[in-house]
Amino acid sequence: MVEIRSVELPENVGTNREMIWNSDLAAEMLRILDIPYIAINPGASYRGFEDSLVNYLGNRGPQMLVCLHEDHVVSIAHGYAKVTGKPMACALHSNVGLMHGLMGIFNAWCDRVPMLVIGATGPVEVERRRPWIDWIHTFKDQGAMLRHFTKWDDEPRSPMGIVQAFLKGAHMTRDLPQAPVYICLDAGLQEQAIGRDIALPDPRRYEPANPPSGSPEDIADIARRIAKAKCPVFLFGRGSRLQSDWDRRVELAEAYSALVITSQHERAVFPTAHPLHVGAPIDPISSEAKQALAAADLVVSFDWVDLSGLIQHVETSGGAFTGSLVHVSLDLALHNGASMDYFGIPAVDRTIKADPDAFLTQLLPALRGLPSAAVPRQQSNPTAGASTTISTGAELTSVDIEKALADERGQQKFTVAHIPLTWDGTIYDYRDPLDFLGHDGGAGLAAGPGITIGAALALKGSGRPVISVMGDGDFLQGATALWTAAHYGIPALFIVANNQSNFNDEIHQNVMASFRDRPLENRWIGQRLSDPEIDLATIAKGQGVDGEGPVKTAETLHAAIKRGLAAVREGRPYLIDVHIARPKLAKASPTGRVGR
Template sequence: MTRRASEQLPLPETDEGAVERPVRSGGNAAGFGSDAVAETLRALDIPYIAVNPGASYRGLHDSLVNHLGNAQPQMLLCLHEETAVAIAHGWAKVTGRAMAAAVHSNVGLFHATMAIFNAWCDRMPVLVIGATGPVDAMKRRPWIDWIHTARDQGAIVRHYTKWDDQPASAGAACESIVRANWIANTVPQGPTYVVLDAEMQEAKLQAPIAIPDVARLAPPVAGGVSPAVLDEALRLIKAAKAPVILAGRASRRIEAWNARVGLAEAIKARVLTDIKVGASFPTDHPLHAGDPVMLVPGGEAANVLANADLVISFDWVDLGGALHSAGVKPSAKVIQITADQQIHNGWSMDYQALAPVDLFIGCDPDETAIALAKAMAAKPAARLQPRAPAILPPEDKSLSVEHLAMGLRRALGEREVALTHLPLSWNGGWWPLRHPLDFLGSDGGGGIGGGPGISVGAALALKGSGRMPVAICGDGDFLMGNTAIWTAVHYRIPILFVIANNRSFFNDELHQERVARMRDRPVENRWIGQRMADPEIDIAEMAHAQGAKGFGPVRTLGEMEEAFMQAIAAVEAGEVAVVDVRVEPGYAAATTNVMLRKSAE
């Protein structure tokens, strides 16, 4: 499939490289296996490699610093391997291309597995480089090299990476790195993993190694829609009276965004969007049906879908579930546009339920949208009205997530913003999305802890773009991944974090309540083992301890307005700011417990 070339943001002249400038080394010719690997990373135009250091790749570490001068790629020190991979994941969400992350041996890979799974489910490219103690047992140090050597280390993540390899020589390692980057960046995108033998990294080269010709060894993969299939799609579209577009996974390419908008306007299709993925259609457009959804259990979105006579899915994450939940008419025709089936396997069920499809287009959905819009000479025409004002709910004894959302919108005003993360309690109608960079989507894997690292990676990619990165995280998510803050501060990556702090793993409180109701047991006990109280955690102080500006705890509208004003000013001055907003547990009406609907029946 075609490589997903997202809207390319210029790489600015920034000061993160000035933080860790190495002493200039003497002779700089490639002399060791890891030098050749480092040169290959540079040839691939990979600007950064997020790392949590370890002895298994000390050879590569030295090559990046003393052979390449810690530039192109520059190392980004992280305090946890999960953060390193999450930062690369966030970078990919903005740029559409892979950044590298290095993890230490099997133990570092174990730490990184959640972040790799997130990138896999989110279909985001990440080049993960691991290492192993010397494969040759005669070269291993006592004890430590033995416990850090695995016969098949790639097996740890093979089920949720697109490809893995453990090359046996420096030349093979260079080729493997090129192949891994090529596969990661090819649609459907995803993480890849390459294991470097410690002994190979540190061995002297017997002869110079030619760095691979990247342009010829990793060419773009052509995968446009065929004329015959395009004609059949146009026939179905022109015959439809009530078409609906499901705008699912998409890149940040403005060309593809405009194609979807133009196509919808040309055929007068209602459009649904998914809050689990990045912005794919303007959510306050007259054709947008309801608010962005997590699932399709009811409301305007379900009604529109139920009455459709044609459904066009642009890589909707769960097409079968959406059609079933909405009760789509059996007579409705379905066009599915996705390449996702190419990476389905027997381990992960992330491929969702099978959906009834009348025309399957196994291509990059962005390219297909562009081709359809071109065939219909469709261009965006509707002029969007001014954004609806942010209206704060009346102040009560405590703040809600809606207070937080509307207060933040008012504080940011007309600034260009990229929402890098949102909490589960979010209502998609609170914040109109009008550009592919307005919202970057969820963490992918449905766990928690990825939001901070992903957001820092996205903020790094957004430097110089004119957009302010804003991450709105739940307290549980932030507390699991909060050391990403240190990396952002250290490398001068400005970003605003706002924490919707309900002092609880609240989603699980609701689960416990439902179990109690089903078993006729006291629902009053749902909080036990869920609430983070006695003592309450001082999130602002945690941010301050890592060099960020910390604000809060915020408990009133007045305190929130003042904190947002100061935090936004800090970010505009190039700093990292964290605002701890104490909110009452609860979800917005439109999203309340939608993920738990089945268990309540």
């Protein structure tokens, strides 16, 4: 097993460890803020900063993780934050590197994860610019490129400005609700001497506040509503990775016999095989969830994403939502006019501006002693003891992958970092907060491999295998992230559900042809990834990652997963290319809806 700290050890460090340059100061700020890693794709705009990371810090605290593309720089930091709830740093070169990384930053923004994005521009002083290259790589306001989907940004102009920027950025990204921040370092400023003594701050004096909680009036009111409800439903959306918060969600649901709905878009927040959990995590809404919501006299949303859309689904499918609706969330603090990632405005009976887990911590003591009016009930949950017998059909499906993983897991602890759009959800249940890490946030392709590596980095040495199941389109756009996993010995199992097509767009083309009465047989044109067939295992092996495939039969799938998990336990990444059937498509109905 490769020890990350043994990779890329600098030589002769210690001969010049005095903090002299402004870039040394920026590097020192990352150290005192306890940032363990910084993912980079090298660039001249922060050459001073890179020198400081290596020759001043010794490439430790943080350690650099070299990536082959800026997409991976950001997505690795994204995956790390999904597990830890803490920020990594990532560096993007000038305007051009930032443009490459913008999709990943948007994913992280939509997923509400912390991240310190370090950029660079300039030199701002024109007399310090090299001819041609420094001019085209200098923007007057580089932060404007991502200001609408970051929480805060800054471009410091002095040594004390650097100190302030890193203190403020670390505070802002960790404070709830969390989201990425951006600090742009002037190349000229980096390469200047500090010139005076700088008193380094004590980071303990700049910690975020405790999570915002509810008022006594909020707590008393919601406690009364829950105690009086006969058919309560709890929507658990965004939630922490803490086991104590997980346990409180279960305690609340059981105490008041409330049905629970969770989403496949969000991280695991409740045991999905629990009798009170309504079917599988929804995406899209299931008939069981529609029935539960239509019958509810009280629905409490704990930071449910797109609450308005959920209620709309119930009402447009013939149901009627007549219950009282409560929404507990801090997300309003991040809403702006650029993106519609805040979704529709839900019509609610009471809004509580509080962190949902902090509010639950307050709510449970207030409820103890209040008798429940709820009718005792439980779901016939398909994820509880579902059959995991693999199919014996001529072609595999993504459900076969899900079943094989469920069989292989047994009572072990796995972390699923990514799933494809075709994940069924009724077979592989979630049992603890790290069982599943949720969607990529912004629905941008290429994130899956990097997010998986970031999660595996955070869990390296934990004994908990990290597994990712992704479509071939997502994998191919992010495939070069695997080199970073091989180089630093970051173990993860990558399973590609390969239907040799951008199949989601085949579905969209099928819808268009159906609506316009045009030939359905042409929906594959411009979507298929074949002729020649892409050898995914060779792509992996070319980067130092063992792989196999294509796996095409049920008999070989289990064996491949066993080999892959053995490699991960030895500390190595591994890839399995699984060829799956493309579903048969019928003519779309006029009311048919499809996903991304």
